[in-house]
Amino acid sequence: MSAVREIEVRLGARGYSIRIGRGLLDDATLWRPLLRGRHALIVTNTSVAPLYQARLQPALADLHWRALALPDGEAHKTLASVARIWDALAELGATRDACILALGGGVVGDMAGFAAACWMRGIDCVQMPTTLLAMVDSAVGGKTGVDHAAGKNLIGAFHQPRLVLADLATLDTLPPREYRAGLAEIVKIGALGDAAFLAQLEHDPMALNAREDAALTHAIAHACAYKAGVVMRDETEQGERALLNFGHSFAHALETVTGYSTLLHGEAVAIGMVLAARLSARLGHAPMADAQRLAALLHALDLPTQPPPGLDADALLAAMRLDKKNRAGTLRLILWRGAGQAFIAADVDADHVRASWVRNA
Template sequence: MNSDRVRRIDVELGSRRYPIRIGAGLLADDDWPALIRGRHVLVLSDANVAPLYLARVQARLTGRVVAVRVLPAGEREKTLARFTEALSDLAALKASRDATVIALGGGVIGDLSGFVAACWMRGIAFVQLPTTLLAMVDSSVGGKTAVDLPEGKNLVGAFHQPAAVIADTDTLATLPERELCAGLAEVVKYGALGDAGFFAWLEEHAEALLARDTAALGEAIERSCRHKAAIVARDETERGERALLNLGHSFGHALETADAYGGLLHGEAVAIGMVLAARLSARLGLAPAQDGARLASLLARLRLPTALPAGSDPARLLNLMRLDKKNLSGRLRLILWHGLGHAVIVPDVDEAAVLGTLEAAASDSARRAG
């Protein structure tokens, strides 16, 4: 393998560390199988990804006892029922504490695989092989694992860091355009929350990213991962600063839950959520409205939604936001901003202001639909 084309980042957590490797052809050529200590391996994937890449991964696992579970694709599969099935697979393998779970797919597979690994025998290793842009830049890094409930997203989970993240950028060639754009929402998030210079770079390279320019995508993935790795190193279990990575997510998760995880992709919901967070920030006098307009403009250029879906119920969305994991003592705690590159944690946010923002956005959507 030509090491010159591999971008390398180490996530450092005190005495622990793990590598993120970003580059073309890594599923077949990287030495990630050397990270697997024991004989037993469970590979989790989905019906979209497995036909394309599962054989390539299995070919690297010779000499080991391997089980495979291929799930239907989609957020609706990130459930306790699927979690239980994967645990049963490990039991059937007679997997010991040196077993490894491999997540081959996007964020759903990564979140589920990590939670399975966190719980089997109180914690075994897992390796992230992300195949979507969103997973490469966000969900595969940092050790958040979870499944959804009908009442809300990611409500059951654990912090459990991967042994490695191997991002083979060749897999982005087969990614549907909608999924690519959804991943770009999380890339924009890093500029919006803490790096105005990166945000400007994204404005300059939006068309190259949409065209899947190899250099532009590699740069965007690396810079996003470096931002997240630095924050995770300082606040692994989200006691403070790490919450900033949830810019747009309180609104976005409510939108996903309201639609029973069947409509908006996660990145699409986050895009809308960031716009709503920016509007709420302006309403509260925290940030200039023109920065929110600039954010909405970039997201629209990246073919992402910026308006509430038609028919959204503001009161229901607010009620769903009350179950968000960032809240404390039953009061809304949101990630807002002072403008581009300056996200802040705001405790005890006025619910009337949140509802007003949602109602104004719903009215805008109704006018467009009419």
């Protein structure tokens, strides 16, 4: 096991650790003491279970436990899947001191966290992300939920984990496309609020492309620390935390309109950030050169920067109107004033947003 990087998230009397390193799943001393009761449920998916589930099982031998492997993919991030988690908890006889171990990517973590938030009005959840995107984004901060036909993550709750355990070894089996999708969320941190970090990523993108442990550990720890700071200041997204959605209004619309079948979340975020940066430039908030710089970095990381062809701009705009950041029927987007300077833009003109969906606009 490699040295463990640890980041503390403190929310008043509550708090938890984010632990980052290689081989962490194999060290039960890092997570087993946090299980308070007699019941544990491993929630995973059919892709991850054969790879990593067995590493957790020996430490659960003295408990009443079971595992539930859900179908893999965003298309299964539904209330029906969460109901399967609740059914498993019921069959286990899980009480209020039970714990869910969320072993998988962002879809698993979001659903497991939401199920934990609702079961008996709240039980513990330990996040064990196995994708880069989940390690730097969805596992941290307590946002949980599922998708609805009308839009992404429209049903959910804030429910902080007991622990986030990010084992770099799980990234060794991550397909290249899913790995690259996680890089988009790392770039997002620099783009929205840390220009120096963005410059570091620009200096040596090949280290991240090569999955070098030192570069990965630094990037994951930096992104998690930045997000943790925002969450501590604004847990339920009343202000500053909304900035973490830079690019996401566009991204969620893309995912919704394409039926979650064309783009991975990180790919949609990469496109969304470029669209937000270009819109910012057209509205006079930022230099177009910064949008071009962002697109160049994402391209170097082999991420898309343009929407797929043939999408209907009006359908995309309609999907954006259901975004949770909107207020009183007006479009409220996260734009920027240049690299590292995101801000909340209220009442953005719909015609400008519609025009953003035209490729190369």
